Amino acid sequence: MIGRHPLHTARKRQQRETSPALEIGRNRLLFTGAMLAAAFAVVALRLVDVTVLKGGDEPAIARSAAPTELRTGRADIVDRNGVLLATSLKTASLYADPAIVLDPKEAAAKLSRVLPQLGEAAIAAKLKSDRRFVWLQRHLTPRQQYAVNRLGVPGLNFQTEERRVYPGGPLAAHVLGHTDIDNRGLAGVERQFDEELRAREKPLRLTVDLRVQHILHEQLERAMRAFHAIGAAGVVMDVTNGEIVGMVSLPDFDPNLPTAIDADSRFNRATLGVYEMGSTFKIFTTAMALDAGVVSMSGGYDATDPIRVARFVIRDYHAKRRWLSVPEIFMYSSNIGTAKMALDVGPAEQRAFLSRIGMLRGSPIEIAEVGQPLVPNRWREINAMTISFGHGLAISPMQLVAGVGAMVNGGVLYPPTLIRNESGSARAGKRVISARTSDQIRRLMRLVVEHGTGNKADAQGYLVGGKTGTAEKVMGRRYKAKALMSSFIAAFPMNAPRYVVFAMLDEPSGNKETFGYATGGWVAAPVVRETIARIAPLLGVRPVDEQAPEIRRHVAVDVVTEKSGKRRLASF
Amino acid sequence: MIRRATVMVTVVWMLLAMAAGGAMFMLKYRVQALEERLAAVNHDIVRNMEAVHVLKAEWSFLNQPARLEELGRRYLKLDAPAAGRIVTISEIPFRTAPAAAPQKDAPAPRGMDTSPQAADQVTPRLATYRTAQ
Incomplete structure (x- = not known):
């Protein structure tokens, strides 16, 4: 008994001395393990979320990628029988960055041959200006655009814009009204329904019969x-x-x-x-x-x-x-x-x-x-x-x-x-x-x-x-x-x-x-x-x-x- | 024994992982190729829609009443109808006695035949159709 007693007390003492350290070690291990488990759980959950719940990304891409209607900046206007009265067509507008134009004089001479209505002097003046952006001609025809491209003058660029087109010309002029160069309605239905025409996708149907x-x-x-x-x-x-x-x-x-x-x-x-x-x-x-x-x-x-x-x-x-x-x-x-x-x-x-x-x-x-x-x-x-x-x-x-x-x-x-x-x-x-x-x-x-x-x-x-x-x-x-x-x-x-x-x-x-x-x-x-x-x-x-x-x-x-x-x- | 089994399992898992990786790799490339094609097709659709849009405007331009009227006058000798020329089908009197029985074995005319002889052939057939009703 006596012999065991000191040993017992010694072990107990040892236990008392070592147990806090072990305890800390265990706790740390547990803590780290828990953290890792939690991290894996998050990864697993995300995996389930991505693969099972969301159904993957690709079908969404496929669905969203199919364009059903062509969006224009302004809805069409049609008559009571669906005949087109006003529509927006994409056009190219020509602008220049004068800083890049090497020889304004030569460029103006070339351009005035393709776009004679602008006038050589006016083009030259624009190309010599200090600004980095000047409009030369809004709404070119495809043929004009091709001709300008063929000139190969550096510094000339095209901006895609939309232009309001009225196939009937003056036939329904006072009903439809007209728009300015930036497609804002200035008269008639174009003005009254300006905001709606910008917002809507489907054409606006009028009561007018084009034949009448x-x-x-x-x-x-x-x-x-x-x-x-x-x-x-x-x-x-x-x-x-x-x-x-x-x-x-x-x-x-x-x-x-x-x-x-x-x-x-x-x-x-x-x-x-x-x-x-x-x-x-x-x-x-x-x-x-x-x-x-x-x-x-x-x-x-x-x-x-x-x-x-x-x-x-x-x-x-x-x-x-x-x-x-x-x-x-x-x-x-x-x-x-x-x-x-x-x-x-x-x-x-x-x-x-x-x-x-x-x-x-x-x-x-x-x-x-x-x-x-x-x-x-x-x-x-x-x-x-x-x-x-x-x-x-x-x-x-x-x-x-x-x-x-x-x-x-x-x-x-x-x-x-x-x-x-x-x-x-x-x-x-x-x-x-x-x-x-x-x-x-x-x-x-x-x-x-x-x-x-x-x-x-x-x-x-x-x-x-x-x-x-x-x-x-x-x-x-x-x-x-x-x-x-x-x-x-x-x-x-x-x-x-x-x-x-x-x-x-x-x-x-x-x-x-x-x-x-x-x-x-x-x-x-x-x-x-x-x-x-x-x-x-x-x-x-x-x-x-x-x-x-x-x-x-x-x-x-x-x-x-x-x-x-x-x-x-x-x-x- | 145990070690060999462990090695086997490891090898199997490694093979599986490699196969999965390879399959994944292949799939990714196929999806990428498909997406590229999809984008190209969509681009094409948009381009065609734009073309259709322009053609619609042109169609409308070519179908202006003034132009159609002029073309009708020039090529078809058409003019505005007077009230007296407008009748319903039921108001059109049918021929009482057909001159000849309809020729069944006659070759079908190509296009619309508007000659008086053709009218002779058409009327009895229309009449029989009406009585059959």
Whole structure:
């Protein structure tokens, strides 16, 4: 026991002395092991993550690498049938780094042979400048680029850029507008939808039909030449939804050459110009009076004597000097009768009505160029009378077209639009007159074309109805005699209207064929006739037999010619 | 014994590792080659798309209504249709009595034959088609 005891104590002592060191060693080993294990675990986890969870990188590359659509900096614009109206094409622009150009003089001489429009001296001046970057020519044609490359002049380089191209040239100029050299929209749809066009990939689809646009353009241009007018405008609108199928303003411009556009060509007479529309306004006055119930189709007014108010005299252009019924007032375009009709309704009512059909605010059409109407500050009786036949209130043709659309389509006003509704849902309209009034207006408009001032607009088979409008232009503070705004607004087919067609000539002069007349019925109505005759087949409107009884039922009017209402002219 | 077994196992593992490495190496090169091809094909697609894009613009340019109208007038003697010329199929009267029975063994004309004789042959066939309905 004694012998063992010291040994025991010694071992114990030894144990007590060595155990801390061992402990530390073990702990360190454990710690290192744990760290290594953790590191391996991380590697293993990452391995699982990379190989199993992510599915590898390659399929992602394969998927992302397949380009489905070509991205351009600006989306295309197409017409309602998908015909390309505007697109962006890649072009090369030539620039120079003057520091690298060895011999500016020689380089300029060589370049001016390939690009003669730049001028040798101008090129030399640019190549001698101290800057490190000068544009020489933006948007070269591929042939020019090849020629410049062949010169082999050091210091010349190409930058790939995009250029807006309008294959149709001036055909839809005022609808599309144009862009500047850096592809920023400056007018028309290009300006209104500038940001959207940059952002979107799919083409922007307009409501315009290029074929209709062409026909309208051609007819207006022909009339403008024939009557030596200084300008013209035309609009075709689908009355069932407010879609603008054609819109032309002349003179126009080529959007491919934005630097060559002058102010007169840039001016959009269809939306930006505001004009006193003249007798076409009688459509609104008559509809208002019929809808308010102040007069019926068999009622009428005495139009024997001109109306004298203050220093104004309201007289008739085609004076009949007798009592006229409502259809007669409309057919003979009597200012006196229409003014009395407006007075019966009252100035306040008239203002409210015109406001309801959008005559007192700029058109909601989606382009930048929208003119604000010129509305009188105080709406007195004299204003009510002159406005009733389209004087004293200046509006844009687009407002007129939208308003007349509502008068004939059953009484629902649709805001005019240029952008095709891709969702397929029907556009929301606002009822402004009753369906019955609209039916009466249709008959009256047909009457004007069949027997009144608008007979030159009668495109056989398409049941055209319309109203002439001739207004003297305001120059400064007075009316300028002999300077007319001659217009015609029509709808067809009148038994169930589909389209409104508007044509206007700015300062036409009569010629031999029109016996010197330059009024709407002589100069603008034929434009409408020719346009309708050609666009109707394209728009799917079938010609009908205008004398067939089932058609007559929809367009015939009983015209009363005497106040007693007893004697009737054969029903028109 | 044990040592030989260990050596065997080591050798096997080494061979396996070498095989894996080699396979990996080969695979990597094949993938690289495929990626290069993919990039080339994609580049080609983009180039062709650009070409198509340009051609679309040109197509639109060549299909301008004014140009088509002019070409139609010059080569086809086509003009704008008047309202009276537009009728539906059902409004076209059919010939009451065909002059001759349709010749079944007649050779099929190449292209569209618009001669009056051709019309004679077509009308009865159309008529029989209609009655068959």
